[in-house]
Amino acid sequence: MKVTQHLWFEKDMEAAIGFYTSLIRGSSVQWVSSLPAESPSGPPGSVKIAAFTLGDQRYMAIEAGPLDRFNHSFSIMVECDTQAEIDHLWDALREGGKIEQCGWLQDRWGLSWQIAPRRLGELMNDPDPAKAKRVAEAMLKMVKFDIAELEAVARA
Structure with a gap:
C-alpha cells in the first residue's frame, strides 16, 4: 500500500x-x-x-x-536540523500568511505548517524529567522556535 x-x-x-x-x-x-x-x-x-x-x-x-478551507486538523510538519533552515522556511511561509504559537503558521493559502527543530523531540524526550519539563515550558512560550534558546533552557 x-x-x-x-x-x-x-x-x-x-x-x-x-x-x-x-x-x-x-x-x-x-x-x-x-x-x-x-x-x-x-x-x-x-x-x-x-x-x-x-x-x-x-x-x-x-x-x-x-x-x-484548510484548518489545523491537517498540518505539514517540517523538522529542521539548523536554525538557518527554520528561519528560511518560517520567513518564506509566513509571507502573506499568519504566524501562531509553538512553531505553527498558516501560509498565504491557509495551509497550516509546523516548523520545528529536530532537536526539540530529543530534548523533550530526555531521560531527565526536569530538563524535559523546562524545554516543554520554553517551547510553549515560543512563536518561531529558537534552537539555541531551547538548548540553553535544557542546560539550565
Whole structure:
C-alpha cells in the first residue's frame, strides 16, 4: 500500500505547490493536469490536479473551487536540523500568511505548517524529567522556535 496526502485548493494550486517544492529539499512536482471533461466543480479544463513530493512525502492536489478551507486538523510538519533552515522556511511561509504559537503558521493559502527543530523531540524526550519539563515550558512560550534558546533552557 501507498499513502498519499491530498490537498484541495480553491485556486492557485500550481503556484502553491511550486512554492512548496522550491522550499523543501528533495521535493518535486511529478505532473499537473486539467480534467478534460465537465465536472461538478466547473467546465472542462477548470479543474486541475497534480502530484508532487515534499521531501520524502507524497501528495496529490486539486484545484476545484471552494469547498472546505484548510484548518489545523491537517498540518505539514517540517523538522529542521539548523536554525538557518527554520528561519528560511518560517520567513518564506509566513509571507502573506499568519504566524501562531509553538512553531505553527498558516501560509498565504491557509495551509497550516509546523516548523520545528529536530532537536526539540530529543530534548523533550530526555531521560531527565526536569530538563524535559523546562524545554516543554520554553517551547510553549515560543512563536518561531529558537534552537539555541531551547538548548540553553535544557542546560539550565
